[in-house]
Amino acid sequence: MNEKKVKIVKRDTPGALDLAKKTVFLDFIKGLSITLRYNLSRSITIRYPDEEKWIPYPRFRGAHTLNRDEEGRELCVACELCVKACPTNCITVVPMEDDTGKGIADRVAKVWEVDLARCFFCGYCEDACPTTAVRLGRDYELACFELDKARKTKEELLKPQSVPEDFEGGIIVQAKLQRTKSGIKVKPNLWKKKEKK
Amino acid sequence: MVDTAFIVEVIIIWIKVVVVALVLFSMPLALTWIERKVAGHIQVRLGPFRVGPHGILQAFADMVKMLFKEDVIPDRADRLLFKIAPLLMMVPVFAIFVAIPFGDKVTLPFTDRELTLYISDMNVGIIYVLAVSGLAVYGVIFGGWASNSKYALLGGLRSSAQMISYEVVMTFAAVGVVMLANSLSLVDIVRSQSGGFWHWNILYLPVGPVWFFIFFIAGLAELNRIPFDLPEDEGTLAAGYHVEYSGMRFAFFMLGEYVAMVSISALAVVLFFGGWDDPLGPFAFGIPPILWFVAKVMVFIYIFMWIRFTLPRYRYDQLMTIGWKVLIPISMANVLVTGFMRI
Ligand code: SF4
Ligand code: SF4
Numbered sequence: 001m002n003e004k005k006v007k008i009v010k011r012d013t014p015g016a017l018d019l020a021k022k023t024v025f026l027d028f029i030k031g032l033s034i035t036l037r038y039n040l041s042r043s044i045t046i047r048y049p050d051e052e053k054w055i056p057y058p059r060f061r062g063a064h065t066l067n068r069d070e071e072g073r074e075l076c077v078a079c080e081l082c083v084k085a086c087p088t089n090c091i092t093v094v095p096m097e098d099d100t101g102k103g104i105a106d107r108v109a110k111v112w113e114v115d116l117a118r119c120f121f122c123g124y125c126e127d128a129c130p131t132t133a134v135r136l137g138r139d140y141e142l143a144c145f146e147l148d149k150a151r152k153t154k155e156e157l158l159k160p161q162s163v164p165e166d167f168e169g170g171i172i173v174q175a176k177l178q179r180t181k182s183g184i185k186v187k188p189n190l191w192k193k194k195e196k197k
Numbered sequence: 198m199v200d201t202a203f204i205v206e207v208i209i210i211w212i213k214v215v216v217v218a219l220v221l222f223s224m225p226l227a228l229t230w231i232e233r234k235v236a237g238h239i240q241v242r243l244g245p246f247r248v249g250p251h252g253i254l255q256a257f258a259d260m261v262k263m264l265f266k267e268d269v270i271p272d273r274a275d276r277l278l279f280k281i282a283p284l285l286m287m288v289p290v291f292a293i294f295v296a297i298p299f300g301d302k303v304t305l306p307f308t309d310r311e312l313t314l315y316i317s318d319m320n321v322g323i324i325y326v327l328a329v330s331g332l333a334v335y336g337v338i339f340g341g342w343a344s345n346s347k348y349a350l351l352g353g354l355r356s357s358a359q360m361i362s363y364e365v366v367m368t369f370a371a372v373g374v375v376m377l378a379n380s381l382s383l384v385d386i387v388r389s390q391s392g393g394f395w396h397w398n399i400l401y402l403p404v405g406p407v408w409f410f411i412f413f414i415a416g417l418a419e420l421n422r423i424p425f426d427l428p429e430d431e432g433t434l435a436a437g438y439h440v441e442y443s444g445m446r447f448a449f450f451m452l453g454e455y456v457a458m459v460s461i462s463a464l465a466v467v468l469f470f471g472g473w474d475d476p477l478g479p480f481a482f483g484i485p486p487i488l489w490f491v492a493k494v495m496v497f498i499y500i501f502m503w504i505r506f507t508l509p510r511y512r513y514d515q516l517m518t519i520g521w522k523v524l525i526p527i528s529m530a531n532v533l534v535t536g537f538m539r540i
Contacts, residue, residue, distance in 0.1 A: 028508070035239045035507040045243040 286336025352437030393478020462497035
């Protein structure tokens with residue numbers, strides 16, 4: 001049997017230096033100077049609904065939009081690829097024939113609906129689309145009081161986006177809180193940039 | 198016997214009492230707002246911002262909320278004690294201000310009456326202040342006891358132990374100041390420090406700063422503020438002694454705590470920082486002394502808030518160790534040194 005060696009761990013006795021540090025409250029002074037520095041520094045709060053709003057980068061995946069080409073024709077050809085690609089099954093597309101030139105081909109969507117309450121913004125629909133008709137835009141204020149309002153129809157999706165496609169984004173801009181009949185909106189003023197470090 | 202001079206005197210005292218009480222009652226409104234702003238900015242936030250410009254009306258909104266809240270009294274609480282506990286906490290901290298001098302005599306404009314900027318100049322002012330401030334702990338203990346809740350009771354008990362330990366230390370610090378000023382009257386203590394900041398007790402080297410630190414630490418403990426806020430330690434006691442209180446009664450406790458903070462700040466200024474004395478002494482350029490007093494008190498209030506959002510809370514045994522094993526021996530040694538210096 002080998003004897004168990006007991007190792008005696010000696011606790012460091014506080015040296016004279018530690019004691020001196022304690023008597024002049026060095027640690028406290030360090031801590032206090034840090035908090036004082038923060039107290040005087042600028043806050044990083046975004047005053048979101050009232051005065052400022054974050055505009056996301058173009059890569060941001062927010063609510064869907066349906067695009068048109070330069071001549072204003074609907075790009076969607078109702079191929080239903082997005083429906084197939086969608087993991088949550090939240091897109092409904094019903095095709096119809098149309099040769100009035102509303103769309104880029106003679107097939108357009110009669111119904112194009114997405115249920116944002118089920119969508120998890122993966123962006124597969126946008127990848128699947130052969131004509132880049134469906135895109136995930138930059139709107140992120142999607143809360144609503146009734147569940148039906150979360151279903152976006154084709155008419156709503158075809159409207160131009162609140163932030164234009166070529167806007168750079170990734171910045172905080174001035175904004176205004178607006179209460180209207182249809183709900184509360186935060187309207188950004190895209191050209192009034194707010195600096196924040 | 199009752200002549201006009203006497204009546205005028207009584208009226209003046211009444212006016213002074215009412216003014217001081219009103220100022221003190223409205224103080225917590227401002228202080229809660231300032232405290233939340235300081236907290237916000239230290240944590241790189243903005244603090245309250247939505248009620249009024251920069252959230253300045255937040256305190257009023259809170260007050261309205263408190264007024265409309267249900268006043269819950271727990272089932273098996275001791276109803277009488279439960280109801281009077283907040284008042285027991287509040288009254289002593291207001292009573293402290295009877296003795297605190299805010300300024301020296303001023304001559305009223307258009308009359309040649311002299312007005313003293315303190316309610317009374319007791320010749321034992323400092324003893325009165327210490328005695329009365331010790332009473333405030335009854336509110337805490339009764340609140341804890343009457344709630345019939347473990348957490349509240351533990352909070353109350355902690356508070357009483359804390360008060361006993363630190364009252365001793367606080368008294369020692371006061372003894373030091375009394376030795377330096379040769380007087381128990383707060384007005385005389387301030388007068389003995391007049392003539393610029395180099396006459397202040399804090400700069401009476403080497404004992405002044407030590408007395409101040411002793412006083413300051415004891416003051417923090419008496420105020421139940423971080424780092425010594427064990428009676429209301431959220432981590433272990435939910436909210437401590439006021440865990441069962443709601444609505445206006447809770448607000449009274451808060452009011453009491455804020456006014457106590459003002460009183461300890463005022464006391465620190467009076468005892469160590471020359472009260473209303475102009476720091477520039479002979480080179481003063483005519484800022485009214487009362488403003489100096491207010492400014493110094495504000496600095497102290499800021500320091501209390503600053504410390505609150507910097508330091509973590511001490512453990513209970515550490516609190517007791519600091520009190521009995523560190524501060525009291527230092528105080529005793531300091532009494533000796535001060536005594537030798539005053540020979
Ligand atoms: S983003 Fe994903 S979940 Fe949402 S509709 Fe497109 S494919 Fe479906
Ligand atoms: S949005 Fe694109 S993928 Fe979906 S149906 Fe229209 S064209 Fe096809």
